[in-house]
Amino acid sequence: MQQRFPENTLSSGLPASELSCPREIAKRLSYNRREFLRVAAGVAVGSSLMSASPLLHGESTRKKRKIIVITFGGGARDQETFAPEGQHNIPHLLLELAPQSSFFTHVTNRGILGHYVATASLATGVYETLNNFAAVPPDHPTVFEYFRKDLRRPSTDAWVVAPSNGFNRIGESDCRSYGQGLGATVILPKHLLSAANSGSGLNLDHLLRDNYETPLYTPQLKGDEFELRQLEDILRLSVNDFMTHARTLTSPDELSVFIAKRLMQQEAPSLLWITMHDIDVAHSGAYSLYVEGIRRTDRLCAELWQAVQHEPEYAGNTTLFILPDFGRDADYDSGGNGFQHHRTGDVASRTTWMMALGAGVRQGVVYDDPVQSIDLVPSLGAILGFSPGQSQGSPIKELL
Amino acid sequence: MLPDSLQAEQFAGYPPEARKLALAHLPALRRLPLSFLPSLLKQIIDYDFLFPAERSAIEQELAHLSSLSEEQEREWFHPFSSISLPHELENSDWINRPGQFVEQQSAYLWSTHQQDAFRKAATDYGSRLQPLIQPPPLPVRRLGIAVIGQGVDSYDQPLFENLRQHGTYFGRINPSNGLELLLAAVADRAKTHQIPYAHWYVDGGRPAGQFPQLTTISYQMLQPVRDALLRNIQIEIRRPGMGPEELRTHLARLTPGDLDIKNTGDPVLDHFQLKIFTEGSGTQVFSTTFAQWTAREVLRRAQAITLLVRFAPRQRQRPMNELLSDSNEKPELDFIGSLVDADMAAYYHWINQQRLPGSDQSSFLVWFEGRNEALVVAPSLPRGAESSTSIGLDRLLFLALE
Numbered sequence: 177m178q179q180r181f182p183e184n185t186l187s188s189g190l191p192a193s194e195l196s197c198p199r200e201i202a203k204r205l206s207y208n209r210r211e212f213l214r215v216a217a218g219v220a221v222g223s224s225l226m227s228a229s230p231l232l233h234g235e236s237t238r239k240k241r242k243i244i245v246i247t248f249g250g251g252a253r254d255q256e257t258f259a260p261e262g263q264h265n266i267p268h269l270l271l272e273l274a275p276q277s278s279f280f281t282h283v284t285n286r287g288i289l290g291h292y293v294a295t296a297s298l299a300t301g302v303y304e305t306l307n308n309f310a311a312v313p314p315d316h317p318t319v320f321e322y323f324r325k326d327l328r329r330p331s332t333d334a335w336v337v338a339p340s341n342g343f344n345r346i347g348e349s350d351c352r353s354y355g356q357g358l359g360a361t362v363i364l365p366k367h368l369l370s371a372a373n374s375g376s377g378l379n380l381d382h383l384l385r386d387n388y389e390t391p392l393y394t395p396q397l398k399g400d401e402f403e404l405r406q407l408e409d410i411l412r413l414s415v416n417d418f419m420t421h422a423r424t425l426t427s428p429d430e431l432s433v434f435i436a437k438r439l440m441q442q443e444a445p446s447l448l449w450i451t452m453h454d455i456d457v458a459h460s461g462a463y464s465l466y467v468e469g470i471r472r473t474d475r476l477c478a479e480l481w482q483a484v485q486h487e488p489e490y491a492g493n494t495t496l497f498i499l500p501d502f503g504r505d506a507d508y509d510s511g512g513n514g515f516q517h518h519r520t521g522d523v524a525s526r527t528t529w530m531m532a533l534g535a536g537v538r539q540g541v542v543y544d545d546p547v548q549s550i551d552l553v554p555s556l557g558a559i560l561g562f563s564p565g566q567s568q569g570s571p572i573k574e575l576l
Numbered sequence: 577m578l579p580d581s582l583q584a585e586q587f588a589g590y591p592p593e594a595r596k597l598a599l600a601h602l603p604a605l606r607r608l609p610l611s612f613l614p615s616l617l618k619q620i621i622d623y624d625f626l627f628p629a630e631r632s633a634i635e636q637e638l639a640h641l642s643s644l645s646e647e648q649e650r651e652w653f654h655p656f657s658s659i660s661l662p663h664e665l666e667n668s669d670w671i672n673r674p675g676q677f678v679e680q681q682s683a684y685l686w687s688t689h690q691q692d693a694f695r696k697a698a699t700d701y702g703s704r705l706q707p708l709i710q711p712p713p714l715p716v717r718r719l720g721i722a723v724i725g726q727g728v729d730s731y732d733q734p735l736f737e738n739l740r741q742h743g744t745y746f747g748r749i750n751p752s753n754g755l756e757l758l759l760a761a762v763a764d765r766a767k768t769h770q771i772p773y774a775h776w777y778v779d780g781g782r783p784a785g786q787f788p789q790l791t792t793i794s795y796q797m798l799q800p801v802r803d804a805l806l807r808n809i810q811i812e813i814r815r816p817g818m819g820p821e822e823l824r825t826h827l828a829r830l831t832p833g834d835l836d837i838k839n840t841g842d843p844v845l846d847h848f849q850l851k852i853f854t855e856g857s858g859t860q861v862f863s864t865t866f867a868q869w870t871a872r873e874v875l876r877r878a879q880a881i882t883l884l885v886r887f888a889p890r891q892r893q894r895p896m897n898e899l900l901s902d903s904n905e906k907p908e909l910d911f912i913g914s915l916v917d918a919d920m921a922a923y924y925h926w927i928n929q930q931r932l933p934g935s936d937q938s939s940f941l942v943w944f945e946g947r948n949e950a951l952v953v954a955p956s957l958p959r960g961a962e963s964s965t966s967i968g969l970d971r972l973l974f975l976a977l978e
Contacts, residue, residue: 287689305687305688426897430896431896461858461859462865467916521692521695
């Protein structure tokens with residue numbers, strides 16, 4: 177029969193039972209991640225360690241604290257990452273970062289599974305409902321606004337490095353009591369590249385495409401002059417130097433990490449948010465490119481963590497959070513086409529993981545209790561000392 | 577407008593066969609909830625261009641819906657009736673543009689957190705309906721063949737990893753005349769069991785011969801269509817007000833004539849080819865994606881009894897530093913990347929085949945073209961096994977169908 181809707185009755189050879197009990201699948205995903213980490217990275221299960229918190233809560237500590245959030249995007253599945261068959265794709269996460277981290281095996285995203293709206297939800301602590309493909313601000317205050325307003329921080333203290341034009345409004349909401357002038361400065365490396373490259377005659381359409389979910393369409397932004405001013409005034413980079421360096425890089429996410437490291441050196445923001453996106457090439461249907469994106473993102477996460485250790489402003493006082501915005505569709509869900517998209521809303525596409533490492537975080541511990549992606553903002557609030565009043569998530573107790 | 581107000585004249589814009597079908601079941605259509613009906617109309621409006629298997633399924637579905645008692649209707653459709661929709665959707669032209677409605681409804685369901693409830697309702701509906709649909713009898717067991725790795729000189733990583741637990745791996749294949757043998761066998765099946773759109777050959781490059789018995793589609797044959805589509809998109813995205821969703825709606829409305837699809841005298845196939853490019857993501861750019869998606873759609877829609885898919889190398893994705901180096905060279909081919917793509921695609925081929933009736937008897941063969949490696953999933957062969965027998969592809973196929 178026509179599969180107009182997803183089926184749960186599959187023919188022989190396929191694990192139909194898996195589709196009938198989403199809670200069980202989520203638990204199994206979580207269990208697999210934990211077991212794998214336990215075996216491969218030698219980490220412990222967290223519940224027994226709950227009584228002793230290593231965190232320091234003094235005001236002086238908070239003032240020095242730096243937070244970096246990396247969204248491991250756009251969307252990767254277990255079988256290409258933390259499941260045994262995916263381990264070879266993430267050697268850096270697994271062998272370098274996981275042993276230093278508190279690892280949350282069961283993070284659920286109950287919102288809309290589009291990259292901009294999901295990242296906006298991560299940043300506000302509310303499942304946003306904005307149009308994923310429109311350049312609109314989130315409806316609720318972002319973590320950057322809470323951070324800057326409550327702690328009276330300057331605009332130079334909160335930055336977002338995001339992949340594409342569609343993310344240019346993620347820095348601040350249009351909420352009346354927060355909003356304009358209180359958010360993060362957003363830097364769009366690909367847009368910067370486009371501006372620096374204007375007039376060269378090069379056709380960079382393929383590189384500059386905005387969003388792998390709609391690979392044939394790129395919304396245009398205005399403001400080249402502003403972007404070039406950012407390049408020279410803030411990053412202390414001439415257009416020539418920027419282009420020379422860009423020519424040594426293989427992907428937009430590499431450019432994002434280059435920009436992020438430059439920001440750390442020049443501005444040393446206390447709150448830095450980096451959205452990776454190379455993995456989302458999966459929408460093109462080429463599995464090898466998707467896996468290549470995962471391997472690159474794995475390497476870049478480790479590179480950034482190494483940079484943290486080498487920057488005096490960051491070393492020893494930085495907490496790094498790494499989490500995908502969501503997963504991707506399961507191979508067996510007939511409503512999708514496996515790794516290619518994240519359209520079904522199935523368990524595999526909604527259940528991910530989070531890694532926290534660095535200052536104030538227990539090392540080598542795995543937590544299985546379910547948390548939600550919107551719990552990130554309240555957790556950051558509890559760590560840094562601001563009050564995300566409109567967030568609908570809860571602070572993750574294991575991080576406090 | 578809600579479904580209970582449907583009138584016969586409102587289907588005047590439907591193609592003739594589709595209109596006839598809708599009118600024959602109008603009373604049943606009137607009783608369906610709005611959150612459900614347009615997805616059904618989306619299929620009905622395409623009825624004239626559907627494959628026989630699809631036609632049979634929708635005819636049976638409508639017959640069942642017409643036969644439901646009031647109590648059964650409540651039971652089947654209560655979850656859909658509980659979905660709330662905005663007036664704008666009610667007032668849209670969902671009769672003549674059901675596809676657009678479904679797209680907008682989907683966006684609305686996600687934004688109002690009703691997607692999970694809708695997904696469950698749809699899944700439950702599928703479970704109720706599926707046992708009631710009688711599939712066409714299979715004259716022979718279903719056979720899927722994937723030929724991967726064209727042009728790869730050497731590859732030292734394990735292949736078929738996802739499939740190994742389901743079948744037997746053969747590491748000493750005699751590759752002589754392998755492709756010719758497989759194509760001849762497929763053509764033979766088509767000659768013996770002559771059923772329209774039951775036997776397919778999909779090639780990610782140029783077809784390896786002409787096979788009048790087979791429904792054949794290739795990436796190379798459809799290059800003019802891809803070029804026409806990309807030209808069409810370039811024009812559209814410059815129009816004021818155009819955005820990703822508007823572009824998708826535009827693509828959904830294209831006809832074969834808009835993309836210079838040659839009139840093959842087979843409107844069903846013409847429409848199928850069109851949809852491969854307008855509905856498939858990446859099919860326009862990568863030949864491996866084209867072959868994978870086409871295989872999926874051939875199985876899902878035409879319910880092919882025989883499907884041979886041969887993957888060809890796709891163009892290489894150029895890294896950023898090359899794009900910035902002012903080189904206009906034609907991108908070369910990515911042989912290894914294409915092999916990895918095709919290996920995964922072969923797994924999806926098997927999964928999609930297993931969704932069809934008779935899956936417990938179906939057979940699947942994947943072969944690394946020109947090399948010694950193959951794997952067979954078949955009822956007669958053990959799962960998770962390896963064979964060191966030296967064997968030709970004709971013999972292997974015989975084993976697969978034994």
